[in-house]
Amino acid sequence: MEIKQKIESQLNEYPAILYMKGTPQFPQCGFSSRVVTILKRIGEPFAYVNVLAEPAVREHLPKISDWPTFPQLFINGELVGGCDIIEEMDQQGELAPLFEGLIWPEEDNA
Numbered sequence: 696m697e698i699k700q701k702i703e704s705q706l707n708e709y710p711a712i713l714y715m716k717g718t719p720q721f722p723q724c725g726f727s728s729r730v731v732t733i734l735k736r737i738g739e740p741f742a743y744v745n746v747l748a749e750p751a752v753r754e755h756l757p758k759i760s761d762w763p764t765f766p767q768l769f770i771n772g773e774l775v776g777g778c779d780i781i782e783e784m785d786q787q788g789e790l791a792p793l794f795e796g797l798i799w800p801e802e803d804n805a
């Protein structure tokens with residue numbers, strides 16, 4: 696699958712997805728760690744892609760999103776922002792409402 700199609704597929708499949716360095720359990724940069732801490736506190740589910748393990752995604756996502764740095768949080772396929780924007784939205788009470796009513800795909804039990 697072409698990388699652009701792969702990214703578009705991820706954005707369409709997951710209502711909330713964080714492109715980050717590392718994993719939520721083991722963030723590999725301070726900015727990713729700060730965003731994960733906020734998202735865990737909100738308590739809503741989110742998918743993630745470790746861009747350190749996916750170099751093609753790391754290279755191409757900034758071209759698609761027009762955002763140069765990581766992490767990048769998308770909700771319903773739209774870029775919400777990076778660390779500073781997420782922190783500001785959280786402080787102003789604007790982030791958590793974006794997660795309300797998100798519909799997650801059913802898990803495959805295969």
